[in-house]
Amino acid sequence: MLPHWYPALLALHLVFMVTFFTGTFWLLRLFILHRQAQGKAEPARTILMAQYMASGRQLLYMVAWPSLLLMILFGGWMLWLQPSLLAESWMQVKLELTVLVFAYHLMDQQIYRKLRGNGRAWGLFALTLWAQLAVLLLVLVVFLSTFKAVQWYLALIGLLMLVVAGYAAAKARSSKVPAPPGPGDPGVGG
Numbered sequence: 001m002l003p004h005w006y007p008a009l010l011a012l013h014l015v016f017m018v019t020f021f022t023g024t025f026w027l028l029r030l031f032i033l034h035r036q037a038q039g040k041a042e043p044a045r046t047i048l049m050a051q052y053m054a055s056g057r058q059l060l061y062m063v064a065w066p067s068l069l070l071m072i073l074f075g076g077w078m079l080w081l082q083p084s085l086l087a088e089s090w091m092q093v094k095l096e097l098t099v100l101v102f103a104y105h106l107m108d109q110q111i112y113r114k115l116r117g118n119g120r121a122w123g124l125f126a127l128t129l130w131a132q133l134a135v136l137l138l139v140l141v142v143f144l145s146t147f148k149a150v151q152w153y154l155a156l157i158g159l160l161m162l163v164v165a166g167y168a169a170a171k172a173r174s175s176k177v178p179a180p181p182g183p184g185d186p187g188v189g190g
Contacts (some may be wrong), residue, residue, distance in 0.1 A: 009078050016071035025065035028131040030056045034115050035124050090148040097141050151176050
């Protein structure tokens, strides 16, 4: 029998999932803004890039990492209290998605370090696609946790529709914003 305070664990798990993804979305937006700032003239470029890195550091270490770890902690606690969930196929897939979310966040950490180190990470379109992947992961986890069982072909159709919509949104977004000039472009000092 589950303790009467079990719903509090679920609520905390959900709260930290929300704060993790919120922090991640803002962090990814800062990566995109940082990349766009590389195309600005001095002193705006230096000022903006420094501000985006400072804000990114706060989001990464004060919001996203603690939220991710607490989300995993409370989810693990719930599984410890209800280990029978581990036999459920939806829970196995959810745990696999959690590993993907963790790996995704490690990649965010690498992008941050690259931006902090030399200011160059991925291109604008790649960063925009990367941000769309975070939305896809969130949608997958929420739908899986809500429905628990879905016909595989319906899930595949929905996933493909989300991928196409995410790609189209990323393409539309990146085509509206000119890419920052590279070191070999005319007018850019190297």
